[in-house]
Amino acid sequence: MEFLSENPATRLLKSCARTGLALLLLGSAAAQAEDVHVAVAANFTKPMETIAADFEKASGNKVIASFGSSGKLLEQIKNGAPFEVFLSADQKRPEAVEAAALAVADSRFTYAIGSLVLWSAQQGVVDDQGEVLKRGDFRHIAIANPDTAPYGKAAIETMSGLGVLETLQPKIVQGDSIAQTHAFVSSGNAELGFVALSQVIKDGEISEGSSWMVPMELYEPIRQDAILLKTGENNSAARALLEYLQSDAAHRVIESFGYAVSTPEPAAETTP
Amino acid sequence: MPTDADLVAVLLTLKLAGLTTLILLLLGTPLAWWLTHSHWRGKSVINALVALPLVLPPAVLGFYLLVLMGPHGPVGQFTRAIGLGTLPFTFSGLVVASVLYSLPFVVQPLQNAFEAIGTRPLEVAATLRARRLDTFFSVVLPLARPGFLTATILGFAHTLGEFGVVLMVGGNIPGRTQVISMQILNHVEAGEYLRAHWLAAGMLVFSFVVLLVLYGFAPHARSRR
Numbered sequence: 399m400e401f402l403s404e405n406p407a408t409r410l411l412k413s414c415a416r417t418g419l420a421l422l423l424l425g426s427a428a429a430q431a432e433d434v435h436v437a438v439a440a441n442f443t444k445p446m447e448t449i450a451a452d453f454e455k456a457s458g459n460k461v462i463a464s465f466g467s468s469g470k471l472l473e474q475i476k477n478g479a480p481f482e483v484f485l486s487a488d489q490k491r492p493e494a495v496e497a498a499a500l501a502v503a504d505s506r507f508t509y510a511i512g513s514l515v516l517w518s519a520q521q522g523v524v525d526d527q528g529e530v531l532k533r534g535d536f537r538h539i540a541i542a543n544p545d546t547a548p549y550g551k552a553a554i555e556t557m558s559g560l561g562v563l564e565t566l567q568p569k570i571v572q573g574d575s576i577a578q579t580h581a582f583v584s585s586g587n588a589e590l591g592f593v594a595l596s597q598v599i600k601d602g603e604i605s606e607g608s609s610w611m612v613p614m615e616l617y618e619p620i621r622q623d624a625i626l627l628k629t630g631e632n633n634s635a636a637r638a639l640l641e642y643l644q645s646d647a648a649h650r651v652i653e654s655f656g657y658a659v660s661t662p663e664p665a666a667e668t669t670p
Numbered sequence: 671m672p673t674d675a676d677l678v679a680v681l682l683t684l685k686l687a688g689l690t691t692l693i694l695l696l697l698g699t700p701l702a703w704w705l706t707h708s709h710w711r712g713k714s715v716i717n718a719l720v721a722l723p724l725v726l727p728p729a730v731l732g733f734y735l736l737v738l739m740g741p742h743g744p745v746g747q748f749t750r751a752i753g754l755g756t757l758p759f760t761f762s763g764l765v766v767a768s769v770l771y772s773l774p775f776v777v778q779p780l781q782n783a784f785e786a787i788g789t790r791p792l793e794v795a796a797t798l799r800a801r802r803l804d805t806f807f808s809v810v811l812p813l814a815r816p817g818f819l820t821a822t823i824l825g826f827a828h829t830l831g832e833f834g835v836v837l838m839v840g841g842n843i844p845g846r847t848q849v850i851s852m853q854i855l856n857h858v859e860a861g862e863y864l865r866a867h868w869l870a871a872g873m874l875v876f877s878f879v880v881l882l883v884l885y886g887f888a889p890h891a892r893s894r895r
Contacts, residue, residue: 469859476861538759543842546859571759571841574855582841586741587758 431458432635435480437471438463439487440577441512441549441594445655453642459635467575469546482630483639488548492625505626508660509643510652512620514552516610517598518590519583524608531562538571540582540591549576552617553592559616595656672868678845679853687829690768694776694825702780724774732838735767759841767835776825783817827880
């Protein structure tokens with residue numbers, strides 16, 4: 399072997415082999431960094447952007463997120479949309495995905511528990527007791543479509559619990575998702591509306607306009623479940639993202655947007 | 671079977687399309703006439719503005735309408751000042767949006783029809799001492815009938831299919847802004863495909879029949895487009 403190594407041609411061959419090996423390794427490393435397509439309920443847009451950026455930095459994987467109402471996303475998934483992970487705004491729709499055999503078994507968990515806020519972009523419109531709902535001295539109140547967006551359903555439950563649903567019905571305008579609902583209110587076209595706390599919270603408080611945190615006993619808890627779809631079964635990035643969502647780092651982000659995170663004992667749930 | 675809410679949406683859509691078409695014929699006729707006969711050099715700017723909704727994404731139109739007609743927009747402040755309130759989420763708001771959205775579908779066929787008539791019949795009528803308004807009603811209108819037919823059908827059908835703009839400024843209110851296309855979206859998103867089918871198939875058949883009428887019974891109109 400020794401005389402061979404003196405041969406310049408062999409040296410060239412060796413270095414080629416080394417480069418080739420390096421390229422091969424590099425290639426496999428690139429294959430490990432995968433894309434993961436996530437369908438995300440609109441209320442979780444802001445936290446997801448932060449979490450996705452953190453996750454991308456930590457793992458080298460790329461998160462491609464699509465935001466919409468949970469109902470719309472479910473129908474897209476049922477009709478073959480190329481999502482691998484589904485972050486719904488409720489538990490009903492991930493369960494429907496399970497029932498349709500489109501999910502990986504036992505992959506479902508609650509990633510966040512949401513809060514509903516009655517919010518106006520203007521000061522002094524919403525009082526901190528929600529009395530404005532009983533006065534009804536406004537033209538439009540925006541909610542998300544209750545059939546497709548869980549925050550819209552919670553808004554209906556709240557108004558019906560307060561006994562004001564019937565009188566307010568003619569003033570209700572519906573956004574296609576909670577994101578559009580927020581746009582209706584922030585543009586001033588609706589004086590007030592029921593939005594997700596995550597949409598109006600900044601650094602732990604609601605700084606803009608006026609608001610009323612709807613008491614949790616007025617609506618069914620908005621437990622938001624995540625699920626791994628069949629399409630993502632062999633995607634390591636999809637599994638890694640779901641794991642990351644349950645990490646302390648992700649929990650801190652989720653809580654900073656006003657959500658509670660699920661704890662093993664339901665009794666330990668806290669309101670933000 | 672279609673639900674009551676579906677029927678309400680159908681009636682509302684027909685009302686919206688009918689009213690929009692009527693307004694567009696009233697506004698579009700003088701506009702198309704002016705565009706045909708004016709020698710003003712800046713005319714091409716108006717032509718471009720009229721054609722804009724053909725190429726503009728409905729989301730763009732809807733977004734600007736939401737901003738302009740909202741309480742902070744100039745149109746919104748004007749409508750509030752005259753006691754109308756703001757227009758988004760109202761039927762009137764949808765009519766305004768639809769008039770803009772369907773404008774070229776009415777103006778352009780009329781313009782084509784007027785151009786096809788040319789100036790000769792007008793000159794002949796003038797030599798017979800017909801007044802200009804008289805000329806319009808007894809010479810231009812009968813000659814431009816295929817153009818009016820096309821304009822009416824296209825304006826109506828295009829408004830019927832409006833979706834993006836309504837989505838932006840409508841607010842999905844039953845009986846006021848919940849038109850057929852919104853109702854189809856509601857059904858699909860709620861997983862009620864059967865209900866979506868009723869409305870969607872209805873729209874499909876209706877649109878086909880409309881075009882069949884347009885191509886079958888108005889060959890002159892077609893050749894002018």
